[in-house]
Amino acid sequence: MGEGKKKDVIDLAKYLEHGVRVKFNGGREVTGMLKGYDQLVNLVLDDCVEFIRDPLDPNKITNETRNLGLVVCRGTQVWIISPVDGMEEIENPFLET
């Protein structure tokens, strides 16, 4: 078994002051500038914009948005975090070296 050393699966420090796209459990999707985070992946986003979903198909986002401003994202509901300008591959977090 592992030694129980806590290591973050994703290093959010490199995304500070960068645009990120966050998808939530339940289908909500927002973008914003990452201003802060904690170990539980709670996030602070500035100039946050939510993408509104199609009421008939909640899995589809429309082009409509609404501005939210400065927000806190709950880490328990965060599903995906990606940079606004593309995808980034991380080291395999399941490998124990």
Add this chain to the structure above:
Amino acid sequence: MSGRIMPLELIDKCIGSRLWIIMKGDKELVGTLRGFDDCVNIVLEDVVEYEIDEDGTKHKIELEQILLNGNSVALLVPGGSPEN
């Protein structure tokens, strides 16, 4: 570059002010934040609850004081409102 903002500290600063809470489903609430705990269960006063139906209609309910279970809270917006 200034230090990063801690998420729970930002919520703490909001105690006493209006807070807009967006749940993971189609429900939102606005109320005065009285307090919260580590799980972000929240005590709110003078609350307006908004529910969004499939056809897009919003329903408003007003409540004096509530304890909101933090399980389904997705976003917290200090000082905001869905009426904008």
